[in-house]
Amino acid sequence: MGHPVLRAKARSVEKSEIRAASMQKLIDDMLDTMREYHGVGLAAPQVHEGLRLFVALLDSGDEDDDASREPPEPIAIINPEITVVDPVVVEDWEGCLSIPDIRGLVPRAPEVRVKGYGRDGKRMEIKARGLPARVIQHENDHLDGVLFFDRMTTFETLTFMDEFRRYWAKDEDE
Ligand code: ZN
16 A cells, blocks of 8 residues: 555556556566455556556355355456346445454445456446455455545444454454
8 A cells, every 4th residue: 555556547448458577467467466465356556556446356255155166266357347136235344464463344335247358358237246246346446546444434343363363353254
């Protein structure tokens, strides 16, 4: 937080740029960074590239009991366009790799549809509900220079991770 690119509107990626080695390497680097920091999403401006692109791990978390379940493959979405499917607003906890060690309750739409390009340059469309829908909205906000603080209606729940674990984490298990 503080790098100007995080507050700028990112530019669209040209379709001809998607398959370029430099773009594929950027996507691989973003996936590595997301894994390394145990994130569920990472947008290009977070690695100081002002491009409309993010990677995400869209895991609903609904089937945690099923140990045999394969973890989902992370995806890359280029030039995403989001449509809200369910306009009801739901609050839940968010953190951000660009704002380390802090969480807060953020209102979001519970269900969205996202259209864009995959890293293979083909059109893609995904419908997501729950946590994946939240991740998509959070990452898409990064492409417009918006951080999760900006979406909070009050800062009362802004919490350091130590205090989150101590006072709030039981909320998360519900
Ligand atoms: Zn973030």
